[in-house]
Amino acid sequence: MVRKLAALAASLTVMASSAAPAAAEPVTFLPGSAGAGDPYYPLQGNGGYDVGHYDLRLRFDPDDHEVDATTTITATAVQNLSRFNLDFSGPPISGVTVDGARASYRRAGQELVITPAKGLRSGSTFTVAVSYAGTPKAVSDATGRQGWIRTKDGAFVASQPDGARSWFPANDSPADKATFSFRVSAPEDLTVLANGEHTGTDGADDDGYKTVRWEMRQPMAPYLATIAIGHFVVSEGTVGGMPNVTAYDPSLAEESKNLHDVTAKAVAWGTKLFGPYPFSSTGGIADGNGSVTALETQGRPVYSGGPTDDSEIVHELAHQWFGDSVGVQSWRDIWLNEGFATYAEWLYQEQHGGPSAKEIFDRHYRKTGHFWNLKTGDPGQEHMFDEDAVYLRGAMTVHALRTKIGDRVFFSLLKTWAQENRHGTATTADFVSLAEKLSGQNLRSFFDAWLYQANKPRL
Ligand SMILES: [Zn+2]
Numbered sequence: 001m002v003r004k005l006a007a008l009a010a011s012l013t014v015m016a017s018s019a020a021p022a023a024a025e026p027v028t029f030l031p032g033s034a035g036a037g038d039p040y041y042p043l044q045g046n047g048g049y050d051v052g053h054y055d056l057r058l059r060f061d062p063d064d065h066e067v068d069a070t071t072t073i074t075a076t077a078v079q080n081l082s083r084f085n086l087d088f089s090g091p092p093i094s095g096v097t098v099d100g101a102r103a104s105y106r107r108a109g110q111e112l113v114i115t116p117a118k119g120l121r122s123g124s125t126f127t128v129a130v131s132y133a134g135t136p137k138a139v140s141d142a143t144g145r146q147g148w149i150r151t152k153d154g155a156f157v158a159s160q161p162d163g164a165r166s167w168f169p170a171n172d173s174p175a176d177k178a179t180f181s182f183r184v185s186a187p188e189d190l191t192v193l194a195n196g197e198h199t200g201t202d203g204a205d206d207d208g209y210k211t212v213r214w215e216m217r218q219p220m221a222p223y224l225a226t227i228a229i230g231h232f233v234v235s236e237g238t239v240g241g242m243p244n245v246t247a248y249d250p251s252l253a254e255e256s257k258n259l260h261d262v263t264a265k266a267v268a269w270g271t272k273l274f275g276p277y278p279f280s281s282t283g284g285i286a287d288g289n290g291s292v293t294a295l296e297t298q299g300r301p302v303y304s305g306g307p308t309d310d311s312e313i314v315h316e317l318a319h320q321w322f323g324d325s326v327g328v329q330s331w332r333d334i335w336l337n338e339g340f341a342t343y344a345e346w347l348y349q350e351q352h353g354g355p356s357a358k359e360i361f362d363r364h365y366r367k368t369g370h371f372w373n374l375k376t377g378d379p380g381q382e383h384m385f386d387e388d389a390v391y392l393r394g395a396m397t398v399h400a401l402r403t404k405i406g407d408r409v410f411f412s413l414l415k416t417w418a419q420e421n422r423h424g425t426a427t428t429a430d431f432v433s434l435a436e437k438l439s440g441q442n443l444r445s446f447f448d449a450w451l452y453q454a455n456k457p458r459l
Contacts, residue, residue, distance in 0.1 A: 029082035029119030034111050036173040040331040040381035041162055043110055045173025046085040049075040052125070053178050054222070056168055059185040059209065060229050062154055065135050067091065071168045072129040080122050083115040088169035090148075091134025098128050112169055136167045138292075142382040145292050149304070151249070154190060154230030156287040158295040158302050159223040161331055161384070170222040175329045175425045177219035184227055185211045191232040193247055195225060195299050197281050216298060218279050219423045221327050226297035228285045239264040239282060240271060248286035248306065255306025256286040262310045266317040269348065274318070275415040278325030278422055284313065293385075296341070298324045311345045318344030326421040333428045334384045335376050335451065339394020346395060361399045364392050365459070377428055377451030397450040400457070404446060405439040413438050 032048020035041075051073055058069040073086075089110045096105045098116035105114045112130070120126050136148035136155075139162055147163025149156050157167060164172045182194040188204050196216035204210050216225070232247040237260065244264050248256035263284050271277050283300040290305025294312055296319030307313050322344070323337035346357040364371070374380065374389035376397060383389060402410040413435055417426075420434070428451065436443050449457035 027080055027119070027121070029080045032079065032081050032084035034085050034113075036171075036175065038173065038330055038332075040384060044087060044162055045176060046087065046111075046171050048079045048081045048084050049077050049120075049126075049171070051075045051171045051176050051178040053181070054168070054170070054225070055181045055183075056225075056227075057183045058227070060154070060190075062187060062190065062229075065150060065155070066133065067136060067167075068133040069168070070129055070131045071170075072127055073169070073171075074125065074127050075171070076125045077120040077122050081116075081120040083113060084120075086112040086114065086128070086130070086169040087165040087172040088112040088130070089139065089165045090136050090167055090169070091132045093130060093132045095131050096128065099126050103128070110165055130169045132169075139163045139166045143385055149288055149292055151230055151288050153249075154186075154228070156228035156230075156285060156302055156304075157226040158292050158297065158304065159225065160295055161223055164222040164225060168222075168225075172222045174221045174223060174327050174331065177221050177327065177423070177425075179218070180216040180220055180225055182214040182216075182227060183211055184214075184229065185209045186229050189231075190229055191234060191247065193226075193228040193232065193234075193245070193285055193300070195220065195297060196279075197243060198245065216279075218298075218325075220298045220324070224296070224298040224324055226285070226295075226300065226302055228287050228302065230287060232285075232287075235260040237264065239267045240277060242277070242279075243281040243283070245281065245283040245300065246285070247283070249288075252286045252306035255308075256303075258310055259284050259286055259303070259307055259313065262307075262313045263317065266314045266348070267320075269314075269351075270317055270321060270344070273344075273347065273411070273414065274321045274418050278320055278418070282317070282320070284316070296320065296323055296337075311348070314348045315341045315345050321418045325423055326418055327425040329425040329427050331381070331384055332378050333426075334379070335390050335394035335397065336426070336428060336431060338385070338391045339376070339396075339398050342391045342395035343398040346399070357399050357402075361396055364396055365456075368456075372456045373454055375452055375454050377447075393450075397447075400450060400459070401435060401443075401446070404443070405435065405441060409439045 035043040036045025053074040055072040096103045101117045103116045138145045139147045147159045147166030164170045184192045192212035194214035199213045199215050202211040234247045237244045246260040267282050279299040286303045286306040288304040292304045294303045296316045301316035318341040322340035346360050350356045371388045376393045379389045
């Protein structure tokens with residue numbers, strides 16, 4: 001197979017060069033950049049191409065906790081590429097091909113540098129396949145442990161912001177979304193979950209391994225990709241005509257008793273408030289011991305140690321609109337994710353017999369001191385998940401905006417924001433523009449006070 005593909009690639013090269021005009025201008029091919037330029041994670045993501053699809057094939061052996069995997073990426077060059085990078089700090093690599101032809105590669109820290117046999121023309125679509133085997137390890141930084149998280153009976157994945165590279169090679173920029181196929185093989189007695197829809201299971205092979213297939217058909221940032229392998233109690237239902245698949249590790253039965261029903265309730269509630277749910281399935285996965293935080297993995301959030309309360313389920317599902325479908329282009333704008341998801345919790349409580357959003361706002365507004373010390377709109381890499389500055393003050397910013405522009409415009413703004421940026425990415429500046437357009441107000445000084453000053457804004 002390899003020989004045949006290599007021969008085909010060689011003949012295509014000959015055809016391409018013989019078809020070119022004799023006096024063609026020389027084409028210059030240059031390396032793609034090693035990072036996408038994020039101010040908080042400069043090496044995350046790469047330059048020179050745009051990913052359309054990830055095909056992840058992975059065989060998991062629970063006895064030695066090893067994977068044997070091939071990730072195949074379909075991408076389009078956006079410049080003439082002599083070589084390009086992927087983000088990968090996973091297990092040892094056994095081979096890399098580009099368009100079926102063997103490519104040379106080297107690893108440099110978190111970068112996988114790939115040099116194809118011949119340059120890739122701008123605008124051309126290419127496939128790169130990376131095969132690797134070994135034990136994936138979580139990535140750790142000031143924001144916590146991320147990526148592949150080992151459990152007693154398998155593993156689950158929660159990669160925000162920088163952990164995707166722990167288990168598959170990626171263009172791990174939040175701004176480069178792609179569709180995903182998962183094909184995960186594991187011993188028959190284990191359950192395999194992932195993002196999206198379950199599209200089939202192949203019966204056991206000679207070693208007693210089955211292969212489970214899942215598809216995420218809407219564009220997804222790599223950090224939102226997940227799989228979970230282990231013993232699970234699975235509940236299958238529907239909400240709004242789409243599948244609702246939730247699962248919990250049997251040891252988390254008590255923590256997870258509301259997971260399935262509150263997931264359905266929160267999705268139906270969010271659809272009324274924020275507009276159509278952006279994906280074609282929903283659910284949730286409770287696994288692990290709580291050593292990492294819950295994450296809004298696309299279409300199916302993961303709850304490490306089980307959901308802490310109903311509010312956490314509402315939060316992760318609100319992220320499906322704000323964070324997953326409308327993604328950030330840059331991590332500096334993380335308040336757009338966390339402020340909105342936290343405010344969704346306040347709205348849910350307000351509408352389900354709890355305190356009003358105003359009461360919660362007032363309680364936090366009375367705080368003094370370090371609560372106001374960081375900038376909500378630029379908290380710094382180490383503080384990008386700061387509870388006070390990003391979650392609470394992010395939600396307070398949203399509430400203060402609601403007070404300033406009125407409920408009618410505010411709730412229309414939430415829906416319009418979700419609709420206009422559906423399956424894309426956006427910036428704080430985009431949000432400010434839309435809020436100004438819909439309200440007819442100049443909101444520059446308002447947002448400057450709430451997002452870019454490290455002290456309490458005046459009301
Ligand atoms: Zn969140």
